[in-house]
Amino acid sequence: EVQKKNGIASIDPLPSWSDGAAKKAIINYVKMVTDTAGGNFIPVPDRIATFDNDGTLWSEKPIYFQFFFALDRLKVIAADHPEWKNKQPYKAVLDNDMSTLMKQGEKGLLQIVMATHAGISTDEFESIVKQWLSTAKHPTKGRRYTELVYQPMIELIRYLQANQFKTFIVSGGGIEFMRPWVEQVYGIPKDQVVGSSVKTVFDYNNGHPVLKRLAAVDFIDDKEGKPVGINKFIGRKPVFACGNSDGDLQMLQWTASNSLKNLELYIHHTDSTREWSYDRQSAIGTLDKGLDEAQAKNWLLVDMKNDWKIIYPYEK
Amino acid sequence: EVQKKNGIASIDPLPSWSDGAAKKAIINYVKMVTDTAGGNFIPVPDRIATFDNDGTLWSEKPIYFQFFFALDRLKVIAADHPEWKNKQPYKAVLDNDMSTLMKQGEKGLLQIVMATHAGISTDEFESIVKQWLSTAKHPTKGRRYTELVYQPMIELIRYLQANQFKTFIVSGGGIEFMRPWVEQVYGIPKDQVVGSSVKTVFDYNNGHPVLKRLAAVDFIDDKEGKPVGINKFIGRKPVFACGNSDGDLQMLQWTASNSLKNLELYIHHTDSTREWSYDRQSAIGTLDKGLDEAQAKNWLLVDMKNDWKIIYPYEK
Ligand SMILES: [Ca+2]
Numbered sequence: 001e002v003q004k005k006n007g008i009a010s011i012d013p014l015p016s017w018s019d020g021a022a023k024k025a026i027i028n029y030v031k032m033v034t035d036t037a038g039g040n041f042i043p044v045p046d047r048i049a050t051f052d053n054d055g056t057l058w059s060e061k062p063i064y065f066q067f068f069f070a071l072d073r074l075k076v077i078a079a080d081h082p083e084w085k086n087k088q089p090y091k092a093v094l095d096n097d098m099s100t101l102m103k104q105g106e107k108g109l110l111q112i113v114m115a116t117h118a119g120i121s122t123d124e125f126e127s128i129v130k131q132w133l134s135t136a137k138h139p140t141k142g143r144r145y146t147e148l149v150y151q152p153m154i155e156l157i158r159y160l161q162a163n164q165f166k167t168f169i170v171s172g173g174g175i176e177f178m179r180p181w182v183e184q185v186y187g188i189p190k191d192q193v194v195g196s197s198v199k200t201v202f203d204y205n206n207g208h209p210v211l212k213r214l215a216a217v218d219f220i221d222d223k224e225g226k227p228v229g230i231n232k233f234i235g236r237k238p239v240f241a242c243g244n245s246d247g248d249l250q251m252l253q254w255t256a257s258n259s260l261k262n263l264e265l266y267i268h269h270t271d272s273t274r275e276w277s278y279d280r281q282s283a284i285g286t287l288d289k290g291l292d293e294a295q296a297k298n299w300l301l302v303d304m305k306n307d308w309k310i311i312y313p314y315e316k
Numbered sequence: 317e318v319q320k321k322n323g324i325a326s327i328d329p330l331p332s333w334s335d336g337a338a339k340k341a342i343i344n345y346v347k348m349v350t351d352t353a354g355g356n357f358i359p360v361p362d363r364i365a366t367f368d369n370d371g372t373l374w375s376e377k378p379i380y381f382q383f384f385f386a387l388d389r390l391k392v393i394a395a396d397h398p399e400w401k402n403k404q405p406y407k408a409v410l411d412n413d414m415s416t417l418m419k420q421g422e423k424g425l426l427q428i429v430m431a432t433h434a435g436i437s438t439d440e441f442e443s444i445v446k447q448w449l450s451t452a453k454h455p456t457k458g459r460r461y462t463e464l465v466y467q468p469m470i471e472l473i474r475y476l477q478a479n480q481f482k483t484f485i486v487s488g489g490g491i492e493f494m495r496p497w498v499e500q501v502y503g504i505p506k507d508q509v510v511g512s513s514v515k516t517v518f519d520y521n522n523g524h525p526v527l528k529r530l531a532a533v534d535f536i537d538d539k540e541g542k543p544v545g546i547n548k549f550i551g552r553k554p555v556f557a558c559g560n561s562d563g564d565l566q567m568l569q570w571t572a573s574n575s576l577k578n579l580e581l582y583i584h585h586t587d588s589t590r591e592w593s594y595d596r597q598s599a600i601g602t603l604d605k606g607l608d609e610a611q612a613k614n615w616l617l618v619d620m621k622n623d624w625k626i627i628y629p630y631e632k
């Protein structure tokens with residue numbers, strides 16, 4: 001879209017965003033902090049922007065897409081584990097019995113994640129993720145998972161990058177589940193991804209070294225873990241942070257404490273027709289305390305239904 | 317320095333390097349992998365270069381500079397710890413009794429590191445490091461520690477960056493000890509530093525959030541830990557890696573296993589006049605197994621005495 005200002009044509013950096021308060025606030029912020037003459041100028045190295053992934057850059061319903069990956073993967077490798085037929089939580093997955101599966105609690109879910117994410121090399125895991133993404137489809141949308149990314153957020157990432165922000169993903173999801181595709185899909189380099197991880201060990205392997213993925217948690221990049229992960233991987237406090245759930249609250253608090261001019265955004269899932277509508281009561285992507293704090297602190301609430309002209313790139 | 321080639325003046329990218337095999341090998345490598353027409357072209361996102369720090373980018377004698385920081389810091393905070401006067405390993409530091417200190421072993425050294433590196437916030441630690449660097453001087457060189465960086469290596473980093481390599485530090489040193497100064501001194505961004513770390517926790521602190529540094533090791537980025545750290549923080553195998561000791565051997569092995577054209581360098585400390593001369597027998601920066609493997613595998617050995625015209629920037 002080409003707009004005219006002072007008779008000069010300019011390209012709209014956020015064409016999928018409706019003209020409204022959210023779009024205006026983002027553009028005003030970026031103009032303000034990149035204006036060398038203004039009092040809120042931010043030097044380039046401090047222009048750090050962090051984005052949650054699930055529910056912020058792509059959908060997360062009916063369950064986290066990485067969990068669909070784990071379920072599919074468990075069925076593939078079940079041939080090597082005949083004992084799983086009679087052992088929970090594996091049996092529930094193989095029987096497609098979601099109700100029993102959900103009753104296995106966090107311990108059961110962790111067992112499924114470890115069974116499907118560990119015991120192989122980092123190279124093997126990357127190939128498996130890529131292979132799955134190239135074939136698997138979302139159960140109700142019928143689309144590949146990487147098609148279910150938010151077009152307005154991709155534009156926002158590009159807009160910040162064009163204004164010399166360094167953009168990072170800071171997600172509770174697996175760092176090595178994201179790296180194989182985020183570069184191509186979001187334009188965010190692999191080394192600018194912060195996420196949860198399992199421990200790995202180096203094996204010289206007779207001159208063909210590999211890193212083996214162990215069935216042990218290394219880091220959980222969620223809630224209080226997000227500022228910890230930001231400091232560990234980035235080493236700077238962000239000036240711009242965007243999330244969609246209570247899991248992002250500490251990241252937004254951390255960003256809001258920056259002495260440089262900062263902006264905090266919550267993506268609010270309000271579109272039950274084009275995407276999903278949920279907040280306080282949802283088991284996945286709960287936005288409750290965060291919603292209260294966003295309102296109390298005047299953080300930017302992005303209303304997906306009204307602020308976004310389209311949700312997914314394929315709607316263009 | 318301006319050189320002429322085919323009648324066209326070109327600027328020497330490595331003016332502090334003597335014309336010799338090492339300089340030629342580096343320039344040939346960079347030309348080869350950036351030549352789109354050649355069979356060894358490397359796409360920009362895969363141009364990952366990793367550098368050890370102590371003994372590779374700055375000096376490390378008579379002991380690691382970070383250890384001088386710890387000793388100085390211990391003396392500053394000793395006023396709050398009257399019990400240290402009679403308790404090892406603290407007593408040895410306060411008495412400047414290096415012989416007794418060295419007898420305290422790894423446990424004693426770790427106690428000193430934790431006493432001086434933990435128990436404060438990340439912001440406080442950054443200020444303390446900056447303050448120390450702005451005043452402390454090397455015991456024999458009489459220079460500030462950040463003056464004791466290697467001019468030829470700074471040129472090499474710049475040369476790789478100019479050829480669209482993404483340059484990272486991968487050091488056994490503390491990640492938060494390096495970040496306060498590496499951006500200014502080496503031109504390497506804070507988020508491109510991999511190093512050892514202590515655990516941190518987020519404290520909301522009544523709306524003034526801080527990250528507290530705990531007296532617990534989070535990650536040791538040395539030996540087998542270097543490929544682990546590279547994978548964790550960078551997510552890609554390097555094509556170019558440079559170290560100076562056996563602590564870098566696994567990083568160089570990992571890099572050498574890249575299917576893309578790669579280059580491994582060892583900085584060999586051979587200059588007892590301008591810097592220090594040491595390898596197999598040195599307690600700090602031991603280069604023994606690495607030296608054998610470098611010779612067996614034809615890795616590039618940089619001879620500081622002969623390959624470098626100057627060592628430190630202040631010699632210019
Ligand atoms: Ca989320």
Ligand SMILES: [Ca+2]
Binds near residue numbers: 368370372560561601
């Ligand atoms: Ca070293």
